[in-house]
Amino acid sequence: MQGPTHLMVSWYFAEATRAPTARDRRIVAWAGLMPDVDVLAYLAALVYYRFDKEIAFENVWKEVHHKYTHNLSFVAVMGIVAYFLASAGDARHKARIAGLAMLTCALHNFLDVVGAGPTWPIYPLWPLSAAGWHATWSWTIGDWQNIVIFVLLTAGMFAYAKARGRSPIECFGDRADAWFCGIVRGEARARDSNPRLRWIIWGALLLGVVAVLAPLGFNPFQ
Amino acid sequence: MSRLARVALWASSAGGVFLAFAWPFVVSADPGSAAFHAAAVATVIVFFASLGATLAARR
Numbered sequence: 068m069q070g071p072t073h074l075m076v077s078w079y080f081a082e083a084t085r086a087p088t089a090r091d092r093r094i095v096a097w098a099g100l101m102p103d104v105d106v107l108a109y110l111a112a113l114v115y116y117r118f119d120k121e122i123a124f125e126n127v128w129k130e131v132h133h134k135y136t137h138n139l140s141f142v143a144v145m146g147i148v149a150y151f152l153a154s155a156g157d158a159r160h161k162a163r164i165a166g167l168a169m170l171t172c173a174l175h176n177f178l179d180v181v182g183a184g185p186t187w188p189i190y191p192l193w194p195l196s197a198a199g200w201h202a203t204w205s206w207t208i209g210d211w212q213n214i215v216i217f218v219l220l221t222a223g224m225f226a227y228a229k230a231r232g233r234s235p236i237e238c239f240g241d242r243a244d245a246w247f248c249g250i251v252r253g254e255a256r257a258r259d260s261n262p263r264l265r266w267i268i269w270g271a272l273l274l275g276v277v278a279v280l281a282p283l284g285f286n287p288f289q
Numbered sequence: 290m291s292r293l294a295r296v297a298l299w300a301s302s303a304g305g306v307f308l309a310f311a312w313p314f315v316v317s318a319d320p321g322s323a324a325f326h327a328a329a330v331a332t333v334i335v336f337f338a339s340l341g342a343t344l345a346a347r348r
Contacts (some may be wrong), residue, residue, distance in 0.1 A: 076340075083298060083343040139310055170302055174336075177305035181329050185320070191310045200313045202329065203321040216337070227344060 068182040071275050074100045075220040077171035078235040089237055090154040091164050096238045098145045099171030102136040137176050137189040145172040182206045182213050225251055243268050294342035301336035
């Protein structure tokens with residue numbers, strides 16, 4: 068599934084399981100996206116190969132994507148990181164946040180088996196075993212199931228912001244979420260606006276749209 | 290209703306983890322298995338439905 072889908076699912080999961088603070092919800096949500104951090108290797112490869120997408124894909128992305136970050140070892144690493152990043156509290160609280168982070172990270176793997184396409188296996192036991200696991204019927208990124216899930220999650224973001232006063236935008240910071248919810252709830256005009264913050268948020272939204280459309284083959288320059 | 294949704298959310302989450310990490314070693318490593326297809330799609334549906342129901346019931 069697409070990165071923004073993973074991030075939204077993980078934030079909703081943190082909210083549904085009552086992760087108590089915004090910081091904890093952010094940790095759980097980003098842990099659910101982290102398996103896709105290997106996209107950085109592709110970006111580095113693009114620069115290294117002077118933006119030749121075919122060579123970067125063949126030499127790096129095809130080899131790297133999913134292998135090192137879509138497995139149980141990476142889930143465990145996410146749990147350790149989340150434990151130390153969790154908001155102040157006793158060991159039990161930190162362990163709970165670490166458990167939720169591991170769960171969203173593991174669910175990322177499951178959702179990719181179902182909805183990342185049959186050519187992108189996960190590697191459950193890597194580095195102990197290089198055996199991959201995939202489903203031949205797995206939905207590809209552009210299939211309608213993935214689009215429907217993404218649209219529903221995005222619509223839910225507006226509905227939840229309106230009803231509860233917070234949303235997955237919280238992943239980008241409290242002020243970003245307050246700004247978004249203020250607009251959705253019609254309260255934004257009453258507050259002082261911050262032009263710098265506004266540009267950051269619009270930039271993040273633009274990157275989100277690109278992250279969704281680019282894997283679908285959308286290229287306005289062709 | 291809210292309790293049922295929460296139970297379904299935890300159960301489907303556990304089911305998803307099992308299907309991703311244990312199924313190929315415990316049940317079948319056949320990537321075209323009809324049983325896996327049915328179980329995975331059912332788990333996804335229950336997961337998203339229970340996630341929505343749990344959030345809708347939150348106060």
